[in-house]
Amino acid sequence: MLELLAPAGSMESVQAAVQNGAGAVYLGYGDFNARRNAKNFTREEAAAAVSYCHLRDTKVHLTLNTLLTDRELPRAAQVAAEISEMGVDAVIVQDLGVARMLRQVAPDVHLHASTQMTVHSLDGVKECADLGMTRAVLSRELSRDQIAYICQNSPIEIEVFGHGALCMCYSGQCYLSSMIGGRSGNRGLCAQPCRLKYGWGKRADEYPLSLKDMSLVGYLKELEDMGVACLKLEGRMKRPEYVAIVTRVYADALREGREPTAEELRQLEAAFSRQGFTQGYFLDQKGPDMFGTRQEGEDPRELFAQARTTYESGENRKTPVRLYAWIQAGEPAQVAAEDAQGRVVQVEGPVPEAAVNVPLTREKVEGQLGRTGGTPFHCEKATARVDEGLSLPLSALNALRRQALEKLSQERARPPERKTGEYHPGVRYENPKAPPALTASVRRAEQITPELLALKPERIYLPCDEGAACPDAVRRCQEAGVAVSVQLPRICWDREMPQLEQQLNTVKELGVTEALAGTLDGVRRARELGFQVRSDFGIGVYNSQTLKELKKLGVEGATASFELKFAQIRDLSKAIPMEAIVYGQLPLMITENCIIHNHTGRHSCEEGQRLVDRKGEHFPVVKAWGCRNEILNGKTLFLADKAADYQRLGLTSVRLLFTTESPEECVRVLERYLGRGRYRPGEFTRGLYYRDVE
Template sequence: MSELLAPAGNMEALIAAVSNGANAIYLGMNRFGARAYANNFSFEELEEAIHYCHLRNVKIYVTMNTIVFDNELEDAYKQIDILYNLGVDGLIIQDLAIFSYVVENYPLLEAHTSTQMGIDDKEGTLLLKELGAKRVVLSREVPIEKIKEIKKECKIPLEIFVHGALCVSYSGGCYMSGLIGYRSGNRGRCVGSCRKPYELINTTQNESLGTSYILSMKDLKTLENINELKVADSLKVEGRMKEPVYVANIIKTYRDALDGKLLKGEEFNLTKTFNRTFTKGYIFHEDKKNIANIDKPNNYGYLIGYVSGKKNGYYEITLSMPVTQGDIIRIDHLGIDVNLSLTKIFDANENLISKADKKFYIQIKEKLFTSDKVYKTKDILFTEELEKSYPKEYKRFPLHITVYGNPNEPLTIIAECEGKTVSYTTDYKLDKALSRPTDYNSFLKQLSKLNDSIYSLASLEFNAYDIFLPVGKINDLRRIIVNLMDNERLSKRTPVLKKEIPFEKIDFKQEKNISVFCTTEEQYKACKDLGIDIIYYNNYIRRNEVTYKDMDGEVLVGGYGGIYHYRGKNKITSDFTMNVVNYKSVYILHKLGINRVCLSLEINKNQIDDLVNDYYKNIGGYPNLEMIVYGHSLMMFTHYCPLKVKGQCGKCRENKYILKDEFGEFPIINHKDCTTTILNGKTLNLMDELDSIPYINTYRIQLTIEDYDESVKIINTLKNKLNGDTTKTFNKELETRGHFNKEIL
């Protein structure tokens, strides 16, 4: 049976999930989790959560799925130590340094690869399995057929997302929030840049295709395909930022579906809590033109009627579904929402009413038109029903009790539950019954009162005769035996003596090189004409949606699958999309056979110094580092095509497009396989900063939208810089230094 994995941003949401049938919970702490804006858990709250869940056979996984800088590693390691001792079942991890620390020190603490790692093929899955992963969380873009193939060939537990918000970018591969607002998704602080409006412009034709929420994905809903999803070991619901009633609703609906108990029509309940409308997702081959809701980025609700007229200052609403006083509605007036809490609703005679089935009337100051559509965004009765669903016991555990006792002897009570056995013997002796003895039925009545516990009395064996015991003492025995069983089920972790694994010395000669990434043939020609030795063009294997092919010479790989496929065959450089920001990750990649490691776009000068110093101190040498010093930075790589939703499918062959907002313009590169790259409109330029990063061996130029002449000029400028030219090149109007001088949040 597949695990149903629920999100919890706080203790109330956790209880709501467990009460409605979740098998496991994932949550974050106050640091190192990819939802920094959720309430999250303190260590004290986590201990309470673990006790609550483990008593009910529910597992807890903690997210530590951000990138971690060198000056944070010790704190991260200390947090892992505490999480292990508290009894956490597993960690969901992005950073290789964190991953290796868990695998090396805590075999009982499962290391799960976060979707932030971008694993979407069997090669990446096999590499992480080899490195010690106990579960791989696949990217949301992986289709069901490929999930089945990975499961069959890799033989490792798989986790997939089945419901909730979708990122437009591959997780871990979006730099938009960080580049626009210095708040990185890879640090858990995504500001939701994809939920903002953008204008799509055909720059070839100088034509605006309108402003919309063109990057805002609908919410994933796979309920209709629940049986096919059971190939995965864990079915994950997104929503650590959502309120407890949302969690209760989604978990209850999917639990009933998994158990074959979902009644006809109950699927509609999913629309009664937060939704952006729904898509079956790429997992079930959703058409790219249908996967985004370009009209509205937040709670859509569900249609319940329309404005049908106005009388005596009251707007008339004709209903297709009933409303109740206390509901919240939104009225779509020319694309602008009028949100209203129904504190007062009226009938046709202007009398206050508490509910309506066919029509009702409201007084509001906003102007509405006849035929404006009306949506319900909160159903007060349904919300109250959900709130009543927790806290409660989704299931109770059978308690088998045996009682032994004779007059003038202590009483012994033994309890067994799911293979655990506890016993208690009184410190007093039983009295002989003078008239009416305390019998089987007396014990049965009191020991059955287990509603304030997780147990139900499954059987009672009574071996006591001619005794008397007051009801109060029987109740005391019940409480004692329940506490003993609880403690037995909450067995403590055995302390682990952490291993001191010696580092292998991996040292590279310090030298200065230029590398150039090319997107077009004319850029490649410019590199060849200027004698560039390190060129990434046809030898580039991107992070996601890869077809591996045999190649000669050096290969630039963007993801873990590329490392698995090409190691031992080719000289490999790992790309910036590996999100490397600390010395331990560099070391691990070098050990895997990576010759050159390109650092993350999200690392600054001081953090580079820390990385190099820590590498030298711990490894005894220097790493072989590459860094992008010029080019339009990647905002995101996405399976989605923003052109298709605007009816421009295929027109990318003749036209170029950009997205535009109040901050600037973002060029779009459309690939032959209908995937999309979105770039920062401002060019990253660190050519004036080379002296401050002396331990970077290879300075990379990232060519994307430049023509031949521009490419030649850029390459020659960097060459001159390395030959001692001190002329300043930075243009503050058109260029950016990215995160180089500012720590990303």
Template sequence: MKLTKQKSVELLAPAGNWECLRAAVANGADAVYFGVDKYNARVRAKNFQMDELPDIMAYLHKYGVRGYVTFNILVFENELDEARVLIEACMDAGVDALIVQDMGIVQLIREISPDFPIHGSTQMTVTSPEAVEFLKPHDLSVVVLGRENNEKHIKKIAEKSNVPLEVFVHGALCVSYSGQCLTSEMWGGRSANRGECAQACRLPYDLEVDGEVKEMGDISYVLSPKDLAALEIVPELIEAGVYSFKIEGRLKSPEYVANVVSKYRKAIDEYFMDSGYSPSTEEIRELQQSFSRGFTYGFLKGTNNKELLDGTYPKSRGVYLGTVKKVLKDAILCEIEAPLKRGDGIVFDAGRPDQKEEGGRVYDLRKKGNKVDGEVSGGKIEIVLGRHDVNLTKVHIGDKIWKTSDQELNNRLRKTYEVEQAHHLFPLQVHVSGEVGQLLTSKWTDATNGNIVTVQSSKELEQAMKRPLTLQYLGEQFGRLGGTLFELDTIESDLNGEVIVPVKELNRIRREAVEQLLELRQQPRQYTKNAVDTNRSEVKQIEPITQPNLIPLCRSMEQIEAACKTDITWIYADFEFTTDYPQAVEKAHQYGKQIALATPRIHMPGENGILNGMLKSNPDAILVRSLGAVQYFTTKNLNIPLIGDFSLNIANHRAVDLFLERGLKRVTPSYDLNIQQVVDMLEVAQSDKIEMVIHQHLPMFHTEHCVYCTFLSEGTDYTNCGRPCEEHRVSLQDRIGMSHPVRVDIGCRNTVYNAIEQSGAEYITNFKELGVQNYRIEFLEESGEKVEEVINLYKEALEGKRDGTSVWRKLKATNQLGVTRGQLIN
């Protein structure tokens, strides 16, 4: 017996261009998502232009496929008007939904239209029932869960919410929580929250343990996950409550789209037919052939740090073939364990993926010197490549062999979409009526969407002398729908008496009905649309700031005590283990200081105990870092302030307003904003309720993948790892020798911090002039002495006793690695 609550699910495919769009439709996608212009999380994809939207949606709706536009980035203040134009263009074209990250854009869409569908992007970092509940007032149609949610989480969220849940089931995995990766922004001004991810997770790093580089053999890619492939667990995910199965890949080829969509279409359909489907070895190989860094369930079956990544290569490999046994004069003797034929592309893996690898197309296959025709499925085989393709002196015994391409497979996949075609036919229901002396009236119903057209004969019905319009005869004539998208499902007749009409009339009626139904399919859906001004109507009054507040964020008891010895009034505590919070609160109160406690950045099902434990510590405020935590604390009607942190991704005044209206006392802008974007926002936002972080080690990666467990333990997760994080300190050393600290939180999630501190001291004057009252400086591993020194330095700057350049120079002189302006200047 099926446990699922739903009768159907959605298969959602990516499309980076028209070919991919056609491939998705022809292979059975229920819906397609795609980007338009620059406002999406894949700016490197070709994407579509705004003026193409009507044609795209007409094409998709013709085949009964929904189209969602990705608007899954943060939107800056000076872009809000452009954003409004795109939103309205999507509504006019009949787009079925916008996939949105920015809460300010959610608010804008709802002002424009109360009924235009919004899907909450995975970039929102929605990972708990509380986070879904937070979005409820904004009437989202679908919520895309974080890739880190497992089956049990999904089931708990589904049980507590009526909002359909979307889950990624195939494609590249981000090692960092979506919406919480700042690495590209920090290192190159290419924000992942703006669709410009530079894939820093795919770079090699050395693991530094307690200050010493650990010997890791050929493992260098310690943050590069395998690719997600959940084909085998489709039934379990349906029964857990997944509504939409999302395939990643807007940068991928149309062959990839055709391949992956067709496989998941089959798995979903066979589940509902109760056929006990299980993918074959060949089907898995075909998926690997299109794109694969090795397959994993990701986190869907729970955290297994040992299975998440391979560590020896960061790029697609294809199908593993076998190993080199001997290098011959004109060929390579190999032991293979997967099919191989002439024309296939292969590469020899010597364990140095960062260097040029030998490989090419298979020219011939031999066994003991004799040519072999057709495909070889396994065993020892001599592989002959073109003499200009491979340097045999650089191929070694023991090298792994990968099959990187299969022309025959690609040709087969291309045939599915090269000619425009529907994946299946759509049923029509026909009803006819009339009598002698009247026109024949036929009512045609498109059963898929309920569209109805009525077509009458141009000639009156006559008394039949022979061959009257029987139900069978009408079915034969109206059922001639070859070459159309339709098939006749049912036909009913209310004809009075034995009547007849010329057969050419029946043919005309059929053609006209089909044309009209196709036209109705392609008409854009209508939405309510209100005129909205994206700018503030009232003139902002800025009060001069005479006594700004400086708030240090401390990550150790030594730092807390040092901060207490200065004359600041507020402290934030952000400890790896929230169980140490009571001690921090007690210490701050001993010195007469007020203290706010920081929540974890991620809130998962079953973790409300962590948040409740923070309240029991008796803090004076809470620094809130997730939508789930905002929802949890605001529903408790606390008498202490809630302060929104950078991880809420606030990038414009509309997002500021939304979070303040939802119960936060003040908010922190996203770290994706540079100085001009911050200024643009402060000029129109409630700047007295905005807190600026002006000193910190930027938190770059925030990930469920635990480096400590993976490389310092024999275990697979927190239950059996032995907690090496309590005994050791790990850093990741990059290619230029910078060591970036890796720290663990109460949920065993890792944060990789930038090695170099960044300072916004030079912009303090600008922020004060714009009405910013509260300023934060964050510490990581600094000693108590250093904490006091930096606090006093910034206090002097805020009080006007020294300028920002003086602070910058002092920090640069006293820090071994110097100091950077970070993303503010990007």
């Protein structure tokens, strides 16, 4: 049956999830997870939670799904060793370096690729499998046909989100919170700025980035038939009553193979919603109907009170066991218990005496064995062998049953024996001494002018659709002696792959041999098509171990996360050449929903669309590959006057990111970074390179 994975932000939520039918729970322990504001577990609480869950046939997944620095990895390795010793079943990861560390320290623990890895196609899933993952959590934006296709062809298990909050941006690709508030979603401290008001003119009077919560409770059989291994419920920040209600509704519908009742749907909405729920992504029906906000009101006290009784009033989660008894003359009474996994325990009691009045019978003994109330077990079958004419106090028989079940509980909660290892950062690479070369990425082929090429950037990154549509732009670069790399879209679904491959093959026939990919999906696709591959910022290079993993995947160069400080980039051990973005309107979001279409009612991709926030800051909205949107930072990253700082970081190259600039402005910017002219953007930022990101 489809595994139901429930959130647990506290021990009370663990109990709420388990007692209401969860097949697994996921929780955070320590500071390295995507809900650092949640009440994460201490070591003792986490160990108690694992024991509690395993006793009741429930798995435990630990979230280690944030990007970590080199300095944080040793502490994360301690966490990994501790949770492996506790018996945690799987670890959910975003950071490739964390995955590498886990394979060293806790090789027997399953690795699950977090939705923060932006895995949205079969290529991404296969890349996760090559990295040792046993499960991939798909991007929440995927439609039913794409999920089904991936499940049918996946070499590993597939997990999908089934209920709870939707982010406006593809998970793992959002930088809005960090850039405007210094709190990174990739570091577990998203401030949820997408839930605030924005507008299209001068006033922020709408909620164009606030999606309703997802609910797929009416599609459980379809998901199971597709081959989805696990359905995830979101909500580690929510109260235990919410966890109890949502878990119970989904668990009952799954177990009974039915659709939810009208009352169950009412309970889901009362527990938490943003003006109802949406299935828009799953049904491939994107649009303004998917958006909503949380309406303030009183908590449903009666519903929450009922929910509390499900996990505060005894055991609702009963595991089947078989009990056996042997009552024989001259031998100590024996009782054994066996669970469904074949664990058997045995206890002994007093020697039975000869009966004076009413002798003990097999039926009486079996009846006493079956009285498992108040325990997490129910007696599936009781079998007794009782010699005739014997007597044994029922209190002694009851004590033997209790002892057997307690002993079985200890066995079930016992952590498995596992291999452990030590974390080894490995060889350290010296930073190159030569100053970094200048590269440039463009959005439009028209930005590649003879004047720009005359300034001799080392490399031009050209989007694949622009390169295929404008072969003259590629030829101009080649004739000028400037290398061209084709830039893959960060998001490309499997059904869009033929179009992408056609564009890539067209560019390849023009002589382009190198590609820039922003997700693992793109890395694999480009590599299989014969390109040399560099990784873009979307892969989240935050530590030296990630660079080593990328090298293992055949990646020949990487882009540093622009959430790192300069000092952190400098200190990375660079196993492959590294680049950093030093100019441009940084991409803050990439969205599956076209917010321009939602606003205007038409597909209008011309430049000039801008969101405005409540502080009057403007954010350009531009077209992304596949009728998607990118939301850019309104302030331009500008570091031409800080060249001395970025030239000391051991970078092989630094990139100018051209988006909305005119061709003439591109030339002026490049000249300025070459030390000529006096260009300076009107409003600029130093990004996050000089300030701490939480």
